[in-house]
Amino acid sequence: MTLKSANAIVQTLKAQGMRVTPQRYAVYANLLSRQDHPTVEQILVDLNREFPVSSQATVYSSLQALRDVGLVREVLLEEGVCRYDANIDPHHHFCCRHCDKIIDIPWSAFPGLDLSQFSSHIYAESYEVTVQGLCESCNESDVPTRPSTI
Amino acid sequence: MTLKSANAIVQTLKAQGMRVTPQRYAVYANLLSRQDHPTVEQILVDLNREFPVSSQATVYSSLQALRDVGLVREVLLEEGVCRYDANIDPHHHFCCRHCDKIIDIPWSAFPGLDLSQFSSHIYAESYEVTVQGLCESCNESDVPTRPSTI
DNA sequence: CTTTGTGCAAACGATTTGCAGGATG
């Protein structure tokens, strides 16, 4: 975990009058150390792999606390599967249709979409692009492709 | 329901050797008659409002059948909430941060995003833009806005 | 008369809640 990230959780939680507990720190550190977007179950197993660190209910409440202060966000791409992401900088996602692998797409790939056409009806604050298709390994594994709708 | 839509369910299900049952027809007709993106619960209540039409399990299985043949798709924008949409033409979604109202955005708003930059890593088949913000009524109701990240 | 679909109830899995005990400020 980088210094910046360690500072982030301490300063951000304290600024809200919330405690920096070992469990919250561990959940946040785990998210930062991963490049995927784990589920609660994956975080729980990972944390308790060597010795007990946290209970299931505490992982849920830690994630809620981290989300409340804006350190973590949800990623919803599959039905019934809620994933978590410590990268709160705006970015997009690719999701493999075959293996459900999720890959971050940098914001610079689709920056500055023009939302002014909605200004009369809605107030647009942010957007996100989700790309679907086949990841590199599924594409190489002869998973049949579909015609692009793009 | 338009003629085209009525034909859609009959022809599409039959083409797959599946039966056009009253329950499947009712679920599809209900989806077509709405402009929102209802949950299973909302569809079930709506169908059985006047007299019993379908059970909960049958709504689930009907939706799965309709989804399997491509007449219906899921919309996943909130955690733990799975919504359904009979509009299968590619389009985007706006989701109100305050009241969770969902509004369709026509495909023409963001057509032809350039995905060629991923061609070496992944095979992109489709994409969808999700816009977050405040809907007209929440914006007028003095819900505090957030700085745009756009 | 064989196949497919419905409906009920039970099972299931993910998440939330209540509450007692522990840690922190």
Place this chain on the structure above:
DNA sequence: CATCCTGCAAATCGTTTGCACAAAG
């Protein structure tokens, strides 16, 4: 010592499954 957090277990919610009966080809 007052508050916040953890951990366990029970409750809850949405969804799926097993099975007997009904409907359709």
